[in-house]
Amino acid sequence: MDKAAVHDDLDRARRAFHELLDGARENDLRGRSAGTRWTNRQLLFHMLLGYLIVRALLRLVRLFDRLPTGVSRRFARLLDAGTVPFDAVNFAGSWLGGTVLPRRWMLSLFDRTVAALHRRLDRESDADLARGMHYPTRWDPFFADYMTLADVYRFPTRHFDFHRRQLTLPAG
Numbered sequence: 001m002d003k004a005a006v007h008d009d010l011d012r013a014r015r016a017f018h019e020l021l022d023g024a025r026e027n028d029l030r031g032r033s034a035g036t037r038w039t040n041r042q043l044l045f046h047m048l049l050g051y052l053i054v055r056a057l058l059r060l061v062r063l064f065d066r067l068p069t070g071v072s073r074r075f076a077r078l079l080d081a082g083t084v085p086f087d088a089v090n091f092a093g094s095w096l097g098g099t100v101l102p103r104r105w106m107l108s109l110f111d112r113t114v115a116a117l118h119r120r121l122d123r124e125s126d127a128d129l130a131r132g133m134h135y136p137t138r139w140d141p142f143f144a145d146y147m148t149l150a151d152v153y154r155f156p157t158r159h160f161d162f163h164r165r166q167l168t169l170p171a172g
Contacts (some may be wrong), residue, residue: 001126001129001150001153002084002092002126003046003121003122006121006154006157007118009112009120009154010117010118011159012113012157013051013085013114013156013157013160013161014110014111014114016103016160016164017044017047017048017107017110018107018110020042020044020164020167020169021103021106021107022103022107022168023169024038026038027032028040028168028169028170029041029044029169031168031169032166032168033167034166034167034168035166035170036163036166037091038091038094038095038098039098040100040168041098042094042095042096042097042099042167043094043096043098043100043147043163043166043167044098044106044167045094045097045101045106046090046094046097046098046163047152047159047160047164048097048106048109048110049093049094049097049158050155050156050159050160050163051110051112051113051114051117052109052151053118053156054113054152054155054156055113056145057119057121057152057155058120058149058152059148060133060134061131061133061148061152062131062149064133064134065131065132065133066092069134070126072133072134073134074136075125075133075134076133076134076136076145077136079136079139080136080137080138083136083138083139085165086136086139121153124149127148129148129149129150129153130148130149131148131149132144132146132148132149132151132159134146135147140159141162142155142158142159142162143155154155
């Protein structure tokens with residue numbers, strides 16, 4: 001894994017998040033996004049949420065990598081079976097966070113989360129980055145059946161870039 005490329009992607013997304021939120025008027029943020037039920041502001045929070053969950057996903061990989069492979073496979077199947085409630089919580093959480101959190105909190109949270117991911121990535125060895133587990137593929141189009149820590153570090157920026165195209169904010 002090219003750690004420098006992942007660091008660059010994290011920084012690019014952080015800068016883009018700032019530009020999107022700083023450059024948007026309140027009316028634009030309240031506008032509907034394209035292809036989702038969220039407003040632009042709620043979708044921006046959902047994009048932030050992709051980074052927030054990575055810290056939990058990294059812990060899960062470390063746990064399940066130590067167990068027999070069949071355990072994470074069964075866990076992923078169980079989570080896939082719960083896709084409908086997951087989708088409801090995912091929608092409601094992004095709706096709520098994007099509705100109530102002030103811009104400056106969203107920006108600060110994005111910055112702190114990316115900084116933490118940078119620090120953690122710098123501490124990872126090649127052996128750590130090769131650890132992996134099975135994932136619920138129905139939860140997100142960027143979850144693969146089996147993902148390593150290296151894959152998990154790439155996930156939030158892929159998620160971010162995908163959803164960025166759904167924003168309907170005017171070009172700066």
